[in-house]
Amino acid sequence: MPRFAANLSLMFNEHAFLDRFDAAAAAGFTAVEFLFPYDHRPDDIAERLRRNNLMQALFNLPPGDWAGGEKGFAARPDKFEDLQQSLHTALPYVLATGVRRVHLMAGLADRHDGAAALAFRRSLAVAAHFFAPHGIDVLIEPLNQRDVPGYFLDDFGFAHDLIRELQIPNLMLQFDVYHCQILHGDVVMRLREMMPTIGHIQIASVPSRHEPDGEELNYPFLFAELDRLGYAGFVGAEYRPRGATLDGLGWFAPFAGARM
Ligand SMILES: O=C(O)[C@@H](O)C(=O)CO
Numbered sequence: 001m002p003r004f005a006a007n008l009s010l011m012f013n014e015h016a017f018l019d020r021f022d023a024a025a026a027a028g029f030t031a032v033e034f035l036f037p038y039d040h041r042p043d044d045i046a047e048r049l050r051r052n053n054l055m056q057a058l059f060n061l062p063p064g065d066w067a068g069g070e071k072g073f074a075a076r077p078d079k080f081e082d083l084q085q086s087l088h089t090a091l092p093y094v095l096a097t098g099v100r101r102v103h104l105m106a107g108l109a110d111r112h113d114g115a116a117a118l119a120f121r122r123s124l125a126v127a128a129h130f131f132a133p134h135g136i137d138v139l140i141e142p143l144n145q146r147d148v149p150g151y152f153l154d155d156f157g158f159a160h161d162l163i164r165e166l167q168i169p170n171l172m173l174q175f176d177v178y179h180c181q182i183l184h185g186d187v188v189m190r191l192r193e194m195m196p197t198i199g200h201i202q203i204a205s206v207p208s209r210h211e212p213d214g215e216e217l218n219y220p221f222l223f224a225e226l227d228r229l230g231y232a233g234f235v236g237a238e239y240r241p242r243g244a245t246l247d248g249l250g251w252f253a254p255f256a257g258a259r260m
C-alpha cells in the first residue's frame with residue numbers, strides 16, 4: 001500500500017500554513033510535504049510534526065524570488081552563489097524536520113545551452129555533496145512546459161540518464177506522475193524503467209491537476225503497480241482540490257490512517 005503524504009502547499013488551504021499539519025493528520029495522513037517552509041521557523045514546523053505524529057516526506061530548497069517567477073538556480077551559471085547560500089538556508093529545516101530528501105529546482109534555462117547544462121551538473125554534485133553527511137537525498141524533478149514555461153528540466157529520460165551517468169549515490173529522481181503524463185505519457189513503462197532511481201513520487205489528475213480520482217489516469221491501477229514494483233517511498237498528493245479539501249478525499253479513504 002503506498003505511503004501518501006499530503007502536500008500542504010496545495011491541500012488544506014482553508015487553514016493557515018501551520019494549521020494545515022493538524023488538518024492533514026485529522027484527515028488520516030501520516031506524512032506531509034510542501035514546497036517551501038522558509039516563511040516559518042524550523043522549530044515551529046518541527047513542533048507541528050511532533051504534535052501530530054507526522055513524517056516530513058519532502059520539501060524544496062529555496063527557489064529564489066518565487067513570486068517574481070524564479071524557479072531555482074541549479075542550471076543557472078550566473079546564480080551559483082545563490083545556489084550555495086540556498087543549501088545553508090535549508091539545512092536548519094532539514095535537521096529540524098527529519099526529512100530525508102529535498103528537491104533541488106533547476107531554474108529557467110535552455111537545456112541545450114552548454115553553460116546551463118554544465119552548471120546543472122555542477123550544482124547537482126555540490127548539493128549532493130553538501131547533504132550527504134546528513135544522510136539526505138537530493139532530488140531533481142522534470143516539470144512540464146505548460147505549467148512552467150522555460151524550465152530547464154523538462155524531460156524524464158534526460159533526468160534519468162543523467163542520474164545514472166553521474167553515479168552520485170544520494171542523487172535521485174522525483175517522479176511527478178502529473179508532469180510525466182503531460183510530457184510523455186506511457187507512465188507505467190517509465191515507472192518500471194526508472195524505479196531504481198526514483199526517490200519520491202507525486203500524483204494528481206491530468207489535465208486538471210485536481211484530485212487523483214479520474215480523468216486521463218487510472219490511479220487504482222497505478223497504486224497497485226507501485227506495490228508490484230516494491231516502491232517503498234512516499235507518494236505526495238500534490239494536487240489542487242476542486243473544492244473543500246476534505247470533500248475531495250474519496251480517493252484516499254481506503255488508505256487513511258494506515259501507519260507503515
Ligand atoms: O510539481 C511541482 O510543481 C512541484 O513538485 C515543484 O516542486 C515545483 O513547483
Ligand SMILES: [Mg+2]
Nearest residue numbers: 141176202238
Ligand atoms: Mg511535483
